[in-house]
Amino acid sequence: MVEAQNPPSPAPQNTSVVLNYLGFLRRATGVATDGKWYFYVWMIIMFGIALVGANAWAQQVRDGMIVTNMSDHVSWGLYIANFTFCVGLAAGGVMMVIPAYLYDDEEMHQVVIIGEAVAIAAILMSTLSVVVDLGRPDRFWHLIPGIGKFNWPLSMLTWDIIVLNGYLLINLHIVGYLLYMRYLGRKPNPKWYVPFVFLSIFWAISIHTITAFLYCGLGGRPFWNTALLAPRFLASAFVSGPAFIILSMRVMRLLTDFHFSPKPANTLIRIIRVSMCVNLLMLFSEIFTLFYTGGTHASSAQYLFFGSHGANGLVPWMWTSMFLNIVGACLFFTPAALRRENTRIVACLFCIVGIWIEKGMGLIIPGFIPSTLHEVVEYSPSIIEWKVTAGIWAFGLLVLTLLLKLIASVFTYDSSRTITTEQNAGLDETNIKSIPVETIS
Amino acid sequence: MSDSKASLPIIDHPEVNRRRFLKTAGATLGLAAWAAAMKPLLELTPEVNADEFLQKHYRELTPEQKTVVFKRLEEETKEEYNADVTISDPQPMDNVLFGYALNLSACIGCRKCAEACHIENNHDRASNNSYIRVFEMDMGGIDFEKGNANYDHPVPAPGKYYMPVQCQQCENAPCVTACPIEATWKEKDGIVVVDYNWCIGCRYCEAACPYHARRFNWEKPEIPAEEVNPNQSYLSNRIRPQGVMEKCTFCLHRTREGRLPACLEACPTGARVFGNLLDPDSEIRWVIENKRTFVLKEELGTRPRFFYYFDE
Helix, strand or coil, X not given: CCCCCCCCCHHHHHHHHHHHHHHHHHHHHHHHCCCCHHHHHHHHHHHHHHHHHHHHHHHHHHHCHHHCCCCCCCCCCHHHHHHHHHHHXXXXXXXXXXXXXXXXXXXXXXXXXXXXXXXXXXXXXHHHHHHCCCCCXXXXXXXXXXXXXXXCCCCHHHHHHHHHXXXXXXXXXXXXXXXXXXXXXXXXXXXXXXXXXXXXXXXXXXXXXXXXXXXXXXXXXXXXXXXXXXXXXXXXXXXXXXXXXXHHHHHHHHHCCCCCCCHHHHHHHHHHHHHXXXXXXXXXXXXXXXXXXXXXXXXXXXXXXXXXXXXXXXXHHXXXXXXXXXXXXXXXXXXXXXXXXXXXXXXXHHHHHHHHHHHCCCCCHHHHCCCCCCCCCCCCCCHHHHHHHHHHHHHHHHHHHHHHHHHHHHHHCCHHHHHHCCCCCCCCHHHCCCCCCCCCC | CCCCCCCCCCCCCHHHHHHHHHHHHHHHHHHHHHHHHCHHHHHCCCCCCHHHHHCCCHHHCCHHHHHHHHHHHHHHHHHHHCCCCEEECCCCCCCCCEEEEEECCXXXXXXXXXXXXXXXXXXXXXXXXXXXXXXXXXXXCCCHHHCECCCXXXXXXXXXXXXXXXXXXXXXXXXXXXXXCCCEEECCCCCEEECCCXXXXXXXXXXXXXXXXXXXXXXXXXXXXXXXXXXXXXXCCCCCCCCCEEECCCCHHHHCCCCCCHHHHHCCCCCEEEEECCCCCCHHHHHHXXXXXXXXXXXXXXXCCEEEECCC
């Protein structure tokens, strides 16, 4: 078995590269949709939830956003909350890329593609979260630069559209190229992906910074109008992103033949320890400034943490988040978190849910309560909003499952075995034309 | 080459064929289920059509295209609301910059202005929408935190004064900056308008506005045919589609033709003063030059063209 060291002459290679790549995608689809019974059960459940979400969204488009519980007072709700969190999830993947490429961490290098896959799924989820928030999704083309009217560079939303789509393309390229090269049995040419990897580092930071700028640039919303917002977003993203990747790695290790060293996860946990402390420090700094100063700036925080004017809809959310974040942070600091046990799983789940609330319901909603003219109108998501959001998550997990499955297959060549594990008998092994390839390094 | 690329094998085997068959069947079923889930989209209102979909931004429409668009909108209003309306397109006048002033000493909080706005601007009847919110404030300060827009008792109440708030038509309008697609902009007479047929309904402008001046059409507005105001303009009071933003336009369909805003005409106490800020002889200029006026949230640098003042 040899590596394909002798590619054919350049001309035919160029003409066939598209066909080859299409062939790769076709086979990749085949492999990614093959699995054991529990794989199909999982996929069917996720697909079912995605369908429920799609149906709820279609109803919302037909009947209007009145089916949500948003109002002219609280004009953004669960969708934008979830969007903010998902952008952070996508940005968090960079915490694998930095050790792998800037610090040449060999073991991280082998699994960095998992972080990029998580980023792809998360970007899809955040884009969908914005699309479902549009009152007129049929006019989506107005946002396309050149065809529509793109208010760039004034509107921060146009910046966000650029960086989110750019980040998606960069990661699709990196993941697609690395997998394709492995599939061909060739060593990836650094010229074709390393520049993009370095670009992706800056880009990852930009997506969450600009998402913060969406909010903190609004002078009429004192709760958001703080320079600390972007750093806080990044710090929390570097917790939720790596935590989600650790969960993905655990699932891969248990359910696929893709085995890897425990070191990358431990590196991620050390990153989380620092990021979570920075995040909590900034949160407390924010809280101090708000409450000690008092006045207008404190009224949203007052409502968020303690309720005001007899309204306290967000109080349970926020204290749940505080509890989960602090307990999660403490768990990450226990020695057990560095072993392949359940402590880190619990810690990851706590921090993911805690930050989902903190960045979402705990940040977007209080920006609107009290309103700019100090009216207190409360908000809690409607059943339609929950269905649509669940649908987006199910779709994201569906995409992530396929990507991770594909990665595991390409990196271990267990695809042939997976196909035949259940009823192995009678399969002619000689029909399987596969060769192992050295790892990318 | 052909050997080395087969690292993800497709195998010719009954087991694999059975799987492939099941997968195809599954995918087909999935697609069918997807189509069924999306079915509500087929029940969209007739106003979502190819002409509407392809319509260009207001400021890129030629006069001929505008004629076609306005005619289509008039027909749609007839079809959906059974009302005969005319949609005009009054243009900003030269050397005119509109400004508004409100005498807080005269306002009694009767909300006649809000009601007039509701009728003039073809607002949804059920939600009782209006571009004006009137706040009942405590004497002794201008603190909205102590204000109440939902008062329900005879006015004026002792110890209170009243503060109507509507679009401030800012010189530096945060909503215009925020809009990702230039669906809202400031006209040269200072009025901030929305192209209801271009807006995608992201509501970023609503988050950006410091004055709670913008409204979203959470559902299709409902108005009985006999209550529809038939004198409409494209950029102001025509019936808005579902899912887009709207806002006060200083009644540009009236004011650009030399009339006064509906809210001013409805005010029983004469608390409202409207006019051309560029005309040194206008009443609004007199108020600004002779009264101690103030604007809301001056510190935000939005430079409103809506002024408040006390009479004594």
